Amino acid sequence: MPNSTARSQKRPTISDVAKLAGVSKVTVSYVLNGHSVSARISPATQEKVSRAADELGYRPSVIARSMVTGRAETIGVVFQDPLYFAVRSDFIREVMHGVNLAAVSVGYDLLLHTKPVPNALVECSVLTDGRVDGVLILRNRDDETLRLLLEQGFPSVLFFSRSDHEHISFVDCDNYGGAVLATEHLVSLGHRQIGMVLGHHASTSSSERLAGYCDTLNRSSIEFDGRLVMRPTPGNEFQCIRNFIVEQKPTAIFCISDLYAIYTLMVANDLGLRVPEELSVVGFDSLESCERSNPPLTSVRQPVLEIARKATEILVSMARNEKVESRRVIFPTELDIRQSTAPPIR
Amino acid sequence: MPNSTARSQKRPTISDVAKLAGVSKVTVSYVLNGHSVSARISPATQEKVSRAADELGYRPSVIARSMVTGRAETIGVVFQDPLYFAVRSDFIREVMHGVNLAAVSVGYDLLLHTKPVPNALVECSVLTDGRVDGVLILRNRDDETLRLLLEQGFPSVLFFSRSDHEHISFVDCDNYGGAVLATEHLVSLGHRQIGMVLGHHASTSSSERLAGYCDTLNRSSIEFDGRLVMRPTPGNEFQCIRNFIVEQKPTAIFCISDLYAIYTLMVANDLGLRVPEELSVVGFDSLESCERSNPPLTSVRQPVLEIARKATEILVSMARNEKVESRRVIFPTELDIRQSTAPPIR
DNA sequence: GTACAATGCAGAATCGATTCACTAGGCGCC
DNA sequence: GGCGCCTAGTGAATCGATTCTGCATTGTAC
Structure with a gap:
């Protein structure tokens, strides 16, 4: 019957092993850590120590070891x-x-x-x-x-x-390069009204992706329109995306993440907009869920x-x-x- | 310029705090752990210690503490x-x-x-x-x-x-109850050829769910048919599910998890079977992905x-x-x- | 003025390992 | 036979905390 109020058995310590093997703690430590060569422990002693450790089911305390070595693995x-x-x-x-x-x-x-x-x-x-x-x-x-x-x-x-x-x-x-790929793809399909949906917090990734988007528009002689870049407010992503689509009428949207792209697909569905015919959507990450979305999502893959x-x-x-x-x-x-x-x- | 070969600054220890406050380590420990009442440390000393600790940015070493208390939080x-x-x-x-x-x-x-x-x-x-x-x-x-x-x-x-x-x-x-709900739902829709897709390893959950499925069939006077229960081989789930559908021709499938249910949806799509008209599918877990699948997946929700x-x-x-x-x-x-x-x- | 309790703090042991420095014993060499 | 070196292993310090016990000092009571 297990003791229900306290740890019944104490873990064996290095001293227990030392006692059983008839050697000092130090020797046990050297043997078990494989420093036996530098410390010159005879094969016979090594054998004794190993057997004692096995018998007791000894495992060094990671805590105690960390204290002295300063490493924790x-x-x-x-x-x-x-x-x-x-x-x-x-x-x-x-x-x-x-x-x-x-x-x-x-x-x-x-x-x-x-x-x-x-x-x-x-x-x-x-x-x-x-x-x-x-x-x-x-x-x-x-x-x-x-x-x-x-x-x-x-x-x-x-x-x-x-x-x-x-x-x-x-x-x-390469966030910048990824955004360039996405935007070029949309441009090459003939889109001019390309929106971008950002995440709700500033990050190096999102500014790089935004830069890739802007630069590509520029190089394609499409004038950058600030109203086509939208940052949803947290907790209100669907409504924000909905309003964005209704008001700005983009023909394509590049989203900062697959998650937002899938939200966008759902909003489009809700609005009765066919994807990709009436709205093209590109995500970022290319997670497995892109294959399961409806329709499967074009996305920038990062490894x-x-x-x-x-x-x-x-x-x-x-x-x-x-x-x-x-x-x-x-x-x-x-x-x-x-x-x-x-x-x-x- | 940061030292690039070694930890430049050592973390302050309790001794450093003690030295700065002009008291012993013990006192520092008592003050910082709030045992000051039982150990009766004067407010003046407490103040000194706290200030010293703040000044040094002292944090106790969790490792050292664990060594003695035996707890690690x-x-x-x-x-x-x-x-x-x-x-x-x-x-x-x-x-x-x-x-x-x-x-x-x-x-x-x-x-x-x-x-x-x-x-x-x-x-x-x-x-x-x-x-x-x-x-x-x-x-x-x-x-x-x-x-x-x-x-x-x-x-x-x-x-x-x-x-x-x-x-x-x-x-x-309640795995059993969940399986009963799923199976009863399918039975009440009029299905008689109800298949079940298990996970690839035995678990208490899967045997309970299987029991719920079997018992419900029994109660509904539908004869249990072992060929309608399938356990896909790992790594080969799609092919297994495909063969299962083609050979056993179930009109409905109850899957052990949403993941397998979504695989089943994909296989059905591949086979040109319309869901739910030609094949009904029920999952288990009711994760968010059920709402994003095509069509949205009926599923047993566990919290x-x-x-x-x-x-x-x-x-x-x-x-x-x-x-x-x-x-x-x-x-x-x-x-x-x-x-x-x-x-x-x- | 003395005894005794309460107060405030510190000394030392402890947790379980590692590691440095050292010793005891055996051996060879000149 | 004495010196030194190698072998095999150990003693003691250490890591940074906590906690039990002890010891001054002050205050209170009679």
Whole structure:
């Protein structure tokens, strides 16, 4: 019958193993960490120690080890917003999958920081409290926290965003190029009234994508019209998109994300607008849901999984070398043409 | 210019604060942990200590604290499969969202264990290595690991599954009732050839749902036909579903998950079968993607977010009380009727 | 004026590992 | 036979906190 009020069995410690094997704790540590060669432990002793450890089912306390080594074999992940998983999009799942893949392959665990922090200073000291060897930061832009971490020489990598700061490492996709691809596609189909739907917060990605959109219009001799760029208010996306379509009458819309593009498809359906005949829609990310939308969504593909994985790999290598070299990687984007885009009808 | 080869500034420790405040480490600890009343520290000293701590930007090392208190204010999350995030479904995102919500509100962080483990014994000792105060387990069924954790009195909660073991805590939905709702719906529409698509691994959820399906057929005097129940082979879901439809010619299919239901919609589309006229499809989970599928998917709703949240709350209360009372919660299910079900055509 | 309690704070042990520096014993070499 | 070197392993310090116990000092009562 299990004891219901306390942990019944205590975990064996290194001392228990030492006692059973008839050696000192030090020897146990050397054997189990494979430093036996440098510390010259005889095969016989090694055998004794291993057997004792097995018998007791001994596992070193990660906490105790971290205390002395200063390493935790764990990396932290922080999001723009503590409730990032609330966003109804497959994006975050794919990000976590990439991070997880890389973490599994290098044997690092993942810590999701959830505790609210009042400011960057506190956040920085929370992140560097010893539980993680580095942090992956999913933010809209670099911020004070990132600079503080950098100052302390604490390994950190920004991903899905970027920074002008010389020493901040990041992994991102070619947002500008992706927006150019999307806009050129619409222009080449004959669209002139091309709207753009942005996200509700400013981010390096959204400004780059906006720049790609504007520059392409320019190069195509289409005059930029500020009214054709819309930023929905949070919680009111559908109404905003609806009003935008009704008032501005774009023949095509380039959306900042697949999520917003799918919202746009739903609004169009609601308004009785046929896609792509009466309205072309292009998304960004090209997540799997693009294939399941009605109609399947033309979208700019960024390699979400690869970005997440690369960022994690860079972070781990920074953590392992105990030095912070700034590294930055930009992945190319491609256009996945599906069935939500077509020439405008006259 | 940031030092690029080493952590330039060391984090202040409790000793630094003590030195600056002109008191002992002990006093600092008492003041900062609010034990100042029981330890009787004068307001003047408290003030001095607080100011010193602020000035240095001191934060206690969570690692060092964990060493002595044995608590970490962190909970572990383990999945059936280390690459659980690979499954292309919104389910896991919603689960993480629920867990995250509860964790945020109680101030616990989340540790995702990714390291592969050879067996339950090792897994158990990895989970109890001091970094987390309890674990949330997302598995198809209870297993050896769960029993070992229980034996050690280590707080753990199984979710989205259940156990016959008297002392194992779990949070799940009413799978049987949900399956009954789905099947009754199809029967009441006039279907007699009702197929069921299972997941590719055995789980308590799938056997309960299967039981609900079978019992409902029985009560409706429809003879159970084993050929109408299909378990797709992993990686080959589309082909399996396709063959199943072609060979068994069901007029309706109840799927174990929304993901498989959406696959079924895609296969039907591929085969030129109109849904719901020629084939009715019901899913399970009623995730948001049901509203975006073509046609919108009728599905059994389980409160994924609530289940995840409740499991986390139970776990935290177990961890805080330092005792393990077995608790089990079953949430009801409902049927969300959308547009993928209709009477069969003759 | 003395005894005793309350107050305010600090010393030292502890948690479970790692790592530096050192020792005890055996051996070869001149 | 003495010196030094290699081998195999250990003692003690350390990481940064918490917590139990102890010890002055001051205040109060008789």
